[in-house]
Amino acid sequence: MKVLLKNAKIYGGDTADILVEDGKIIGIGSYDSADEIHDMSGYAAVLPGVIDAHMHIVTGDIEYNDRALRSWAQAGVTTVRDLGMGNDKNDHPTQEFLAYRETIENPECAHCLTCGRFVAQYHGLNHVMSDGAETGYGCQTPEDAVNAVNELIDMGCEGIKTSIGRGMGGGQTPIETEKLKAIADTAKARGVWVTCHILDAEFVPALLEAGMPEFAHMPTDHVPDEMLKAMADAGVTCTPTLMSINAPRPPLPKGAKMPPMPGGPGGPGGPPPMMMKDPQEQEDICVDNTRRFIEFGGMVAVGTDTMRMESQPHVAAMPVRELQLLHKAGLTVPQVIDAATINAAKLCKIDGQVGTIEVGKQANIIAVKDPIDETFQALSHVEFVMNRGAVIKE
Numbered sequence: 001m002k003v004l005l006k007n008a009k010i011y012g013g014d015t016a017d018i019l020v021e022d023g024k025i026i027g028i029g030s031y032d033s034a035d036e037i038h039d040m041s042g043y044a045a046v047l048p049g050v051i052d053a054h055m056h057i058v059t060g061d062i063e064y065n066d067r068a069l070r071s072w073a074q075a076g077v078t079t080v081r082d083l084g085m086g087n088d089k090n091d092h093p094t095q096e097f098l099a100y101r102e103t104i105e106n107p108e109c110a111h112c113l114t115c116g117r118f119v120a121q122y123h124g125l126n127h128v129m130s131d132g133a134e135t136g137y138g139c140q141t142p143e144d145a146v147n148a149v150n151e152l153i154d155m156g157c158e159g160i161k162t163s164i165g166r167g168m169g170g171g172q173t174p175i176e177t178e179k180l181k182a183i184a185d186t187a188k189a190r191g192v193w194v195t196c197h198i199l200d201a202e203f204v205p206a207l208l209e210a211g212m213p214e215f216a217h218m219p220t221d222h223v224p225d226e227m228l229k230a231m232a233d234a235g236v237t238c239t240p241t242l243m244s245i246n247a248p249r250p251p252l253p254k255g256a257k258m259p260p261m262p263g264g265p266g267g268p269g270g271p272p273p274m275m276m277k278d279p280q281e282q283e284d285i286c287v288d289n290t291r292r293f294i295e296f297g298g299m300v301a302v303g304t305d306t307m308r309m310e311s312q313p314h315v316a317a318m319p320v321r322e323l324q325l326l327h328k329a330g331l332t333v334p335q336v337i338d339a340a341t342i343n344a345a346k347l348c349k350i351d352g353q354v355g356t357i358e359v360g361k362q363a364n365i366i367a368v369k370d371p372i373d374e375t376f377q378a379l380s381h382v383e384f385v386m387n388r389g390a391v392i393k394e
């Protein structure tokens with residue numbers, strides 16, 4: 001069946017007709033007939049479906065994930081990338097999610113890429129959570145890390161997530177550079193994306209030494225110019241997840257301290273910088289780091305770090321605030337749209353399939369009634385969504 005989008009004002013391009021068949025764009029130009037025709041002349045802009053390159057699947061709650069993926073698709077976010085499964089005591093969260101994902105491969109849901117479990121330092125960040133749930137592979141040796149990466153990819157995960165930093169309690173040993181290198185090398189050899197959680201500038205040199213191609217988050221303390229330049233020069237990409245910094249955080253019970261991780265060695269070292277500063281001050285620092293990284297030629301993509309926590313009820317929606325903050329960090333409005341589409345597709349290694357409106361690509365197409373300006377408010381109410389060739393909202 002052929003579907004025609006007539007008179008589409010393609011964002012950053014010309015007004016044209018877009019012809020779609022079997023979920024793909026098969027023509028951009030001038031067409032008159034199709035099995036189904038949608039008049040797009042009333043929309044101010046037609047653009048590719050947005051990609052959120054950093055969110056978290058909540059394991060053990062299929063109902064929540066289902067609701068979230070539908071909500072994203074309705075908002076115009078047609079692809080999301082899970083960067084590490086949430087807090088769960090399930091022994092096999094990765095297999096469970098992969099099996100579930102097959103059941104929701106339909107245009108009503110955002111397509112979800114996943115790294116499955118974290119590949120973590122043994123007793124380090126994201127190995128064991130404060131309540132004892134094991135959320136990652138705890139790697140004691142570089143060989144463990146290689147095995148974990150291979151196991152996840154063999155299972156069907158599209159990429160790998162690791163972490164450097166201290167746990168919430170402070171004092172845990174950060175992952176060693178040789179393990180990070182083993183993770184990065186194995187992922188790269190298998191042709192998948194690999195990204196590393198980082199919040200502290202002090203760990204930037206280790207990630208660069210390990211050849212980590214992508215940073216998940218931008219450090220939230222001041223990163224010196226020479227480090228940002230080294231990142232950009234090395235072709236490192238980044239999802240700064242700026243909107244996650246000043247988001248509501250779960251309050252600690254009165255008088256409570258951050259819990260140490262079970263099994264962690266404890267000892268010296270304080271909590272990571274993100275627990276110390278005023279969130280607004282921290283956001284400003286992170287925006288400034290991002291601004292300078294961009295000035296040095298670094299590529300950034302949209303990610304939100306959306307996850308469900310009882311007191312942080314993020315909704316699965318268009319990340320308008322992230323778009324605004326990336327603009328504040330120096331991207332022009334069209335560059336912000338690129339960060340939310342083609343750049344994010346590149347980070348997820350799916351730029352051959354999505355991220356632009358081009359012949360041969362998947363027909364993930366959204367449209368807005370109001371012109372897109374530096375407030376990005378037009379995107380907060382996407383009125384038309386075609387996901388994988390099917391119109392799911394009009």
Ligand SMILES: [Zn+2]
Pocket residue numbers: 054055056083305
């Ligand atoms: Zn995250």
